[in-house]
Amino acid sequence: MHHKAIIIGTGPAGLTAAIYLARASIEPLVIEGIQPGGQLTTTTEVDNFPGFPDGIMGPELMDNMRKQALRFGAKIQSGRVTEVDMSKRPFTLFLEGGGQLTADSIVISTGASAKKLGIPGESENIGKGVSTCATCDGFFFRNKKIIVIGGGDTAMEEAQFLTRFASEVRVVHRRDDLKASKIMQDHARGNDKVAWSLNRTPLEVEAGPLGVKGLKVRNNETGEEEFLEADGIFLAIGHTPNTGFLGGQLPTDELGYLQVIPGTSKTGVPGVFACGDVQDHIYRQAITSAGSGAMAALDAERYISEHAALVTSQ
Numbered sequence: 001m002h003h004k005a006i007i008i009g010t011g012p013a014g015l016t017a018a019i020y021l022a023r024a025s026i027e028p029l030v031i032e033g034i035q036p037g038g039q040l041t042t043t044t045e046v047d048n049f050p051g052f053p054d055g056i057m058g059p060e061l062m063d064n065m066r067k068q069a070l071r072f073g074a075k076i077q078s079g080r081v082t083e084v085d086m087s088k089r090p091f092t093l094f095l096e097g098g099g100q101l102t103a104d105s106i107v108i109s110t111g112a113s114a115k116k117l118g119i120p121g122e123s124e125n126i127g128k129g130v131s132t133c134a135t136c137d138g139f140f141f142r143n144k145k146i147i148v149i150g151g152g153d154t155a156m157e158e159a160q161f162l163t164r165f166a167s168e169v170r171v172v173h174r175r176d177d178l179k180a181s182k183i184m185q186d187h188a189r190g191n192d193k194v195a196w197s198l199n200r201t202p203l204e205v206e207a208g209p210l211g212v213k214g215l216k217v218r219n220n221e222t223g224e225e226e227f228l229e230a231d232g233i234f235l236a237i238g239h240t241p242n243t244g245f246l247g248g249q250l251p252t253d254e255l256g257y258l259q260v261i262p263g264t265s266k267t268g269v270p271g272v273f274a275c276g277d278v279q280d281h282i283y284r285q286a287i288t289s290a291g292s293g294a295m296a297a298l299d300a301e302r303y304i305s306e307h308a309a310l311v312t313s314q
Contacts, residue, residue: 003029005300006093006103008081009242012040012286013276014109015065016293017300021107022072024301029101030069030076031093033110040286047139049286058127061286086249086269104307105271105300108250108258109293110242112277112284114235117149121205122235129212130205130233133284134158138165141232147172147215149202150236156184158236163193170195170228172202172217197228205233241278250274257281265296271307273299 005021005028007014014030021028040046040058047055056064070076083094090102114132116122122130131137134148138161146166148159151173162169171188176199178185188194200217203225207213214229241257243250251259251268258274260266265273275292277284 002090002102002104003027004103004304005029005105005107006031006091006101007107007109008093009033009109009111009276009278010062010066010076011109011111011276011289012062012065013111013289013293013296014107015062015069016290017107017109017275017297018069018074018076019065019072020294020297021300022069022074024297025073026301026304027073027075028107029103030074031081031095032076032078033080045140046136046286048136082245084246084249086272089271091271105273105303107265107293107296107300108243108246108267108272108274108278109276109289109296110245110278112239112241112257112281114239115237116235117202117237119202119204121207125205125207125212125233129207129231130235132235132239134161134234134236135285137232137234138162141166143167144231145229146170146232146234147228147230148234148236149173149215150238151175151178151180151198152236152238153180153184154238155236156180156188158234159188159194160191162234163191166193166232168195169193170197170230172197172200172215172228174201174220175199197226200226200228239277239281239284241281243278253281255281265292265299271300271303273303 004026007017007030010032018030040062045055046058080096081093082096085092093101142165145168147170149172159169199220204216217226258279260279265275267274273296275296276289
């Protein structure tokens with residue numbers, strides 16, 4: 001089946017793009033992917049999205065966006081895109097299970113997945129004391145003990161940020177030496193609220209009915225197990241953009257994030273646009289993702305209009 005626009009992904013970026021394109025009477029098709037609603041569906045209360053002075057639950061926010069897109073005429077389809085052929089027009093999308101779709105334009109909003117340790121207690125406590133976003137969840141740990149796992153610039157930056165709220169922020173890293181730049185290390189080491197548990201390998205997140213209790217680690221020097229008490233655990237070991245299905249057809253940066261023309265959502269292939277965390281490794285906020293989704297929709301709308309005019313004139 002052919003569509004003027006297909007949006008791949010249903011996080012804040014994809015659903016905002018769907019709302020804008022639907023209101024422009026383009027009737028976009030949205031492919032939900034393996035995590036409908038994106039990362040916000042794994043969070044609890046969202047306090048920093050404008051328009052909700054009392055906060056809103058992450059899943060409820062995404063459900064509202066979904067309903068809004070449907071209200072204006074967007075179509076949403078379950079499934080996963082496994083491959084895209086961008087070598088000719090219209091573009092061809094291949095779906096898991098063997099289906100195919102064609103489109104005049106594509107909006108890629110597949111996001112980025114936070115890297116995880118793969119230890120017991122980690123995944124089941126995401127949103128219940130384990131977090132992958134300090135700026136999203138730090139506020140909820142005021143005057144509490146927090147652990148940040150990681151040794152790079154992101155870990156140092158998040159540790160510094162979290163000291164605004166926590167009574168103590170303990171950095172856990174599996175090696176003695178940190179990967180972070182010297183200036184970032186110096187800033188973190190100069191903060192009295194930051195404690196250090198280096199050369200420790202995380203083994204298990206321990207939690208009870210009321211939430212996270214702490215982190216079990218192995219002391220790599222002695223081989224003994226230790227328990228580090230904490231009310232919250234923040235994973236700061238990086239993200240992986242969800243771009244594998246594209247087969248390297250679009251330019252990326254050194255981290256694998258899709259590159260867009262500055263100030264736009266345009267990728268290296270005309271008619272293909274990117275928005276949200278799949279092209280943003282700096283901000284990674286629901287509001288910035290939504291904003292970039294609006295940009296992608298407006299860019300796609302212009303492309304579709306110009307493309308239709310070109311076809312008509314031939």
